[in-house]
Amino acid sequence: MRIAPLPAWPAAAAEAAAVQDRMRPLLDLASPGPQEPRTVAGLDVTYAGDGGAGDRLAAAAVVLDFATLEVVAESVVTGASPFPYVPGLFAFREVPALVEALRRLPAAPDLLVCDGHGLAHPRRFGLACHLGVLTGLPAFGVAKTAFVGAHEPPGPRRGDASALVDGGETVGRALRTRDGVKPVFVSVGHRIDLDTACRHTLALAREYRLPETTRRADRLSRDALGAG
DNA sequence: GCGACAG
DNA sequence: ATCTTGTCGC
Numbered sequence A: 001m002r003i004a005p006l007p008a009w010p011a012a013a014a015e016a017a018a019v020q021d022r023m024r025p026l027l028d029l030a031s032p033g034p035q036e037p038r039t040v041a042g043l044d045v046t047y048a049g050d051g052g053a054g055d056r057l058a059a060a061a062v063v064l065d066f067a068t069l070e071v072v073a074e075s076v077v078t079g080a081s082p083f084p085y086v087p088g089l090f091a092f093r094e095v096p097a098l099v100e101a102l103r104r105l106p107a108a109p110d111l112l113v114c115d116g117h118g119l120a121h122p123r124r125f126g127l128a129c130h131l132g133v134l135t136g137l138p139a140f141g142v143a144k145t146a147f148v149g150a151h152e153p154p155g156p157r158r159g160d161a162s163a164l165v166d167g168g169e170t171v172g173r174a175l176r177t178r179d180g181v182k183p184v185f186v187s188v189g190h191r192i193d194l195d196t197a198c199r200h201t202l203a204l205a206r207e208y209r210l211p212e213t214t215r216r217a218d219r220l221s222r223d224a225l226g227a228g
Numbered sequence B: 001g002c003g004a005c006a007g
Numbered sequence C: 001a002t003c004t005t006g007t008c009g010c
Helices: A013-026 A091-103 A127-135 A194-204 A212-227
Strands: A039-048 A056-065 A071-080 A112-114 A139-143 A161-166 A169-175 A184-190
Touching (some): A013 A091, A013 A127, A039 A091, A039 A212, A056 A212, A071 A091, A071 A212, A091 A127, A112 A127, A112 A194, A169 A194
Parallel strands (some): A039 A112, A112 A139
Antiparallel strands (some): A139 A184, A161 A169
8 A cells, every 4th residue: 555655753752752742633533434344454563672772573464354354465574663662652663664564565454453552642642543644544553451541440241341531531442352351442543433443343353352453463473573 | 759651 | 562381261
């Protein structure tokens, strides 16, 4: 798929945070999003290193048929991280490699599912927001742990959910994808609403806690890092 | 001031 | 994120 060239990449934390503040107004938080996407891309990055800039990485994009969950396309790229791991600036570590992986897909997917948060972020601009704006595609995040906000434990059954609230606003949802298993944290990125994102998360996570998109991308990026 | 902190 | 054994349960 085609994606515009990235701007000069920030090297300092203050500069990166300013980029987030500048991009945030570009978010579409009003659209309901695709109710029946044909294809969904899962994105994930695996690292070798201690979290510093320059760590080796492999970024994977795996496109699934939303109805059957079969893989219809995939791409993976290896390289070096341009940014250290800093909570709140996580996207600056992953975005360039993920964008390159998306560029190498034969066609644009209908939806992006990111391994991390969207609006559930200190400046309301997590990885899923960043990738959504850069690609123009509907995007949301599914994270394994909470980052900002407070929530009541959701009920014990698959599908039970509770609001993730930060600074008085609902920024996401704790969603149980399996009976009696820790919830995941869903938040909107771009061009999709929270109800739709949670519905799609449940559709993608039938037999495991994490969405099949994330599991496939995790495996592909892991294998590529080991091989390359 | 102290602790917590997506991956 | 990553480093790692055994153990419990379907």
